[in-house]
Amino acid sequence: MTKQEIIHKIEEIVATSLNHHDFVMTGNTKPEEITGWDSMANAMILTAIEQEFSVKFKFSDMIAWKTIGDLANIVIAKVEKL
Amino acid sequence: MNRIFSNKRISAIVCVLPEKIVRYADELEDYNFPVRQSEMLGKMMDYNTRRQCEPNDSVSEYAIQGIQRLIDQSVIRPEEIDAIVVASSSQDYIMPSVSYLLQGHFNLREDVYCCDIVQQCGGYQFGLIQSFMLMDTFGFRKVLLVTGEMTSKKVGMHDRNARPIIGDAVSVTVIEPADNGAIYTDYRNYGQMADAIMIPAGGLKMPSTPETAIETKDASGNLRALDHFYMDGEGVFNFVMTHVPPMITDVLAQSGDSIDSIDYFMFHQPNKYMVDRLADELEIPSDKCFGNIVGIYGNASTATIPLNICHNIGSIATDKPLRLCLSGFGGGLTCNAIVFTNPSMDCCEIIDFKRTL
Numbered sequence: 001m002t003k004q005e006i007i008h009k010i011e012e013i014v015a016t017s018l019n020h021h022d023f024v025m026t027g028n029t030k031p032e033e034i035t036g037w038d039s040m041a042n043a044m045i046l047t048a049i050e051q052e053f054s055v056k057f058k059f060s061d062m063i064a065w066k067t068i069g070d071l072a073n074i075v076i077a078k079v080e081k082l
Numbered sequence: 083m084n085r086i087f088s089n090k091r092i093s094a095i096v097c098v099l100p101e102k103i104v105r106y107a108d109e110l111e112d113y114n115f116p117v118r119q120s121e122m123l124g125k126m127m128d129y130n131t132r133r134q135c136e137p138n139d140s141v142s143e144y145a146i147q148g149i150q151r152l153i154d155q156s157v158i159r160p161e162e163i164d165a166i167v168v169a170s171s172s173q174d175y176i177m178p179s180v181s182y183l184l185q186g187h188f189n190l191r192e193d194v195y196c197c198d199i200v201q202q203c204g205g206y207q208f209g210l211i212q213s214f215m216l217m218d219t220f221g222f223r224k225v226l227l228v229t230g231e232m233t234s235k236k237v238g239m240h241d242r243n244a245r246p247i248i249g250d251a252v253s254v255t256v257i258e259p260a261d262n263g264a265i266y267t268d269y270r271n272y273g274q275m276a277d278a279i280m281i282p283a284g285g286l287k288m289p290s291t292p293e294t295a296i297e298t299k300d301a302s303g304n305l306r307a308l309d310h311f312y313m314d315g316e317g318v319f320n321f322v323m324t325h326v327p328p329m330i331t332d333v334l335a336q337s338g339d340s341i342d343s344i345d346y347f348m349f350h351q352p353n354k355y356m357v358d359r360l361a362d363e364l365e366i367p368s369d370k371c372f373g374n375i376v377g378i379y380g381n382a383s384t385a386t387i388p389l390n391i392c393h394n395i396g397s398i399a400t401d402k403p404l405r406l407c408l409s410g411f412g413g414g415l416t417c418n419a420i421v422f423t424n425p426s427m428d429c430c431e432i433i434d435f436k437r438t439l
Binding site for chain 1: 118122242315316319363
């Protein structure tokens with residue numbers, strides 16, 4: 001799966017979790033730029049991403065990313081270890 | 083701060099719950115968020131049911147029924163009680179303290195030591211440590227530790243961050259001498275983050291007024307008033323994940339334990355998500371650490387660990403000795419842990435509060 005495909009999947013998860021799609025997601029997008037992405041939503045989104053890709057985030061992973069591209073890189077690294 | 087005590091056991095716990103069960107699914111329309119999103123959140127966080135007290139209920143009334151249960155079952159006799167320690171943030175009155183109300187109700191000896199300490203989610207361990215110190219200092223042989231909260235009275239009905247997790251409960255724990263060896267304790271306090279969990283109004287600094295009862299919307303759209311319980315969810319999560327794992331690792335190293343040598347990790351439960359993440363971080367197997375209390379009873383702060391013990395390992399704890407790691411974390415902010423072998427308990431049960439008409 002390419003990074004772009006992972007970002008697209010994250011975009012779907014975010015839209016479902018936030019119940020809206022009023023955003024454009026690229027690798028440079030930051031969570032604070034998307035309406036409704038607060039701490040509760042963040043927990044929901046990260047859990048949904050774990051389930052989607054069958055990976056598990058450590059706390060160090062959860063605080064290590066600033067952009068969706070960073071998050072996708074973490075997912076890629078974990079998927080490659082499976 | 084590490085302290086080592088010795089030769090004391092928890093001999094009995096009785097948890098007293100309100101009979102009223104409220105369901106998250108029934109209140110989704112109360113929140114300022116799309117219902118479908120709240121449903122998804124509930125599923126992920128395991129929000130189901132919780133126990134809720136009535137407006138005029140009090141911690142002392144529930145504690146009286148718990149203590150009476152212990153007396154009726156011949157676990158304790160009133161004349162042998164040496165001290166009552168109450169650890170709670172749900173005082174009946176600003177004064178007098180709940181411990182005096184209990185001493186008076188049961189006509190206990192005049193020299194029974196009465197002590198209330200204001201505590202939140204780490205309160206059960208601080209209550210145990212206080213009890214251990216009293217036993218070591220004064221030679222007490224039977225201490226009653228009462229912990230419990232009625233925080234639902236202070237939670238806003240439109241606050242989706244707090245209302246779904248808050249439950250009410252009171253516990254009574256008996257602590258007495260035993261031949262169980264060393265008890266390893268550790269506590270670490272971070273008062274710089276005191277405002278991460280608080281009820282801003284209603285104390286003497288900011289008395290409740292019509293203005294403090296007005297709900298306002300925060301950046302995420304959640305509604306809450308200054309009179310209501312507040313928790314900075316993200317800040318507390320980061321605090322717990324940063325400070326609790328190294329503290330538990332340190333206390334296990336001090337006691338010579340490993341994850342394998344501990345029978346059960348009985349953690350405070352703010353919500354299932356946080357407990358599961360904490361267990362994952364410490365690589366604790368899921369059958370040694372439970373995250374189910376909030377989804378069944380709600381988070382009753384100082385009473386959550388005794389509820390966890392009674393609900394999840396009550397029948398085992400009354401059958402044989404267990405190597406336990408208790409850990410609380412939250413309001414203060416604070417975190418603490420106790421590692422010890424608890425001999426078989428005499429009583430470990432949950433009862434409903436009986437309302438007298």
